[in-house]
Amino acid sequence: MTTTACARCSKQVPDAQLIPHRGKRICLECEMEIEETANMRKSVYRSIFSLPVAIIVGWLTICIPFANFVLFPLASIAQVVLAVQGIRLGMSINQAPEEFGVGTTEPILLIVFGAFTGLSGLAACGMSLLMLVGLLAAGFQ
Ligand SMILES: [Zn+2]
Numbered sequence: 001m002t003t004t005a006c007a008r009c010s011k012q013v014p015d016a017q018l019i020p021h022r023g024k025r026i027c028l029e030c031e032m033e034i035e036e037t038a039n040m041r042k043s044v045y046r047s048i049f050s051l052p053v054a055i056i057v058g059w060l061t062i063c064i065p066f067a068n069f070v071l072f073p074l075a076s077i078a079q080v081v082l083a084v085q086g087i088r089l090g091m092s093i094n095q096a097p098e099e100f101g102v103g104t105t106e107p108i109l110l111i112v113f114g115a116f117t118g119l120s121g122l123a124a125c126g127m128s129l130l131m132l133v134g135l136l137a138a139g140f141q
Pocket residue numbers: 006007008009010011026027028029030
């Protein structure tokens with residue numbers, strides 16, 4: 001049985017177990033590692049993009065007639081939760097960004113976007129409270 005060195009980790013593996021990857025032939029372990037890193041990279045990017053989307057969608061819910069009294073407070077809480085998750089993810093990948101398949105910019109983006117989303121969420125929570133107080137006050141008249 002002939003063995004060939006994996007193009008990535010240079011371990012000797014039987015020819016039949018090598019998998020083509022971008023013009024190189026790599027072993028199954030490397031293939032799995034590459035796939036796992038790609039998945040983590042995707043989830044990091046998903047978190048980065050979810051933060052500005054949460055701010056925009058969150059504030060837009062105030063424009064929906066009637067439903068806004070429920071949706072806006074929920075969206076406010078969602079912003080705070082997403083912000084906390086984003087900042088925590090950013091801090092954890094900041095230690096070893098290469099393990100997540102990202103550079104040094106992505107954790108900073110997560111922390112900065114997370115901070116903005118958190119501020120936006122807290123402001124929206126405050127407005128939600130005012131809205132509820134206003135509703136209650138109007139109800140007692
Ligand atoms: Zn390998």
